[in-house]
Amino acid sequence: MTVSCRLSQGIQALVLSGVIGLMTLVSFSAQAAKPPAIAAASNVKFALDEIVANFTAETGLKLRVSYGSSGNFVAQIQHGAPFEMLLSADEFYVQQLHKVGKTDSDGDIYAIGKLALVAPNNSSLNLDPQLAGLEAAIEQGEIKRFVIANPAHAPYGERAQALLTNKGLWEALQSTIIMGENVSQAAQFALSGSAQGGIVALSLASAPQFSKMGRYVEIPQSLYQPINQRMVMTPKAGDTTKAFYEYMKSSAAHDVLENYGFGFPDSLTDKHHLHQPKLRAPQPRQQVAEE
Numbered sequence: 001m002t003v004s005c006r007l008s009q010g011i012q013a014l015v016l017s018g019v020i021g022l023m024t025l026v027s028f029s030a031q032a033a034k035p036p037a038i039a040a041a042s043n044v045k046f047a048l049d050e051i052v053a054n055f056t057a058e059t060g061l062k063l064r065v066s067y068g069s070s071g072n073f074v075a076q077i078q079h080g081a082p083f084e085m086l087l088s089a090d091e092f093y094v095q096q097l098h099k100v101g102k103t104d105s106d107g108d109i110y111a112i113g114k115l116a117l118v119a120p121n122n123s124s125l126n127l128d129p130q131l132a133g134l135e136a137a138i139e140q141g142e143i144k145r146f147v148i149a150n151p152a153h154a155p156y157g158e159r160a161q162a163l164l165t166n167k168g169l170w171e172a173l174q175s176t177i178i179m180g181e182n183v184s185q186a187a188q189f190a191l192s193g194s195a196q197g198g199i200v201a202l203s204l205a206s207a208p209q210f211s212k213m214g215r216y217v218e219i220p221q222s223l224y225q226p227i228n229q230r231m232v233m234t235p236k237a238g239d240t241t242k243a244f245y246e247y248m249k250s251s252a253a254h255d256v257l258e259n260y261g262f263g264f265p266d267s268l269t270d271k272h273h274l275h276q277p278k279l280r281a282p283q284p285r286q287q288v289a290e291e
Helices: 003-033 042-059 070-078 092-099 132-139 155-166 170-176 183-191 239-247 251-259
Strands: 037-041 064-068 083-087 108-113 115-120 146-149 177-180 197-201 214-218 227-233
Touching (some): 037 070, 042 183, 042 239, 042 251, 070 092, 092 227, 108 251, 146 155, 146 183, 227 239
Parallel strands (some): 037 064, 037 083, 146 197
Antiparallel strands (some): 115 197
């Protein structure tokens, strides 16, 4: 092989090496620039969309938020999903994740959720906080379809089922129940006009996107176990996610959540442990398995 050939091959190798290095650098840069993934319960969607928009406007930092049922997100995190933060619809799943070592802490309560009884505009169901109208409609055979979120992995569905059981209505309603995959889907089903009503999150029922579709009434919190919505970061959390986690504790975030019907712990110390009313407990959920 001539000197010129060897020189040519060497130059080609250097060029190829440089191209590969540049491609790798671009790939790493693209990954670094990709906004962090956040998992959030569907009941907080409208409030969180507004909070995230405000956070981005104030800081210039962007987030990618996925909405769904808390139980499904926990399963995904268990199997390595790249979520850096979970905003659960209650605290059970977060505490279970921490128990098996999937998070570094058990997080904080960022809001207290509430239930609402809803009916579409074409429904004759009489709405009242104590569900007397629903009971009367059941007795008169007027309820053909009634919607809640799936209790197996949606905390709002679990609370709805426990409430109906405590009221002595679950057995009569059971054959009419339609379950949404999450509480947002349940709200869509309940207010679509094909069901007589449902029990969903107040934060969804009161949002303009849903309130124009029907009617709602808030159900007193004394009638069901508290829905303590807890958030937590995973070990994958970066600086942007850590900044957003702190932002969720701010008065700016709380103001938005309050506008959508959420409540808050009475004090900062209550963010970890809140008192429970003496009601029949919800059915036990499948716990997060240790690996």
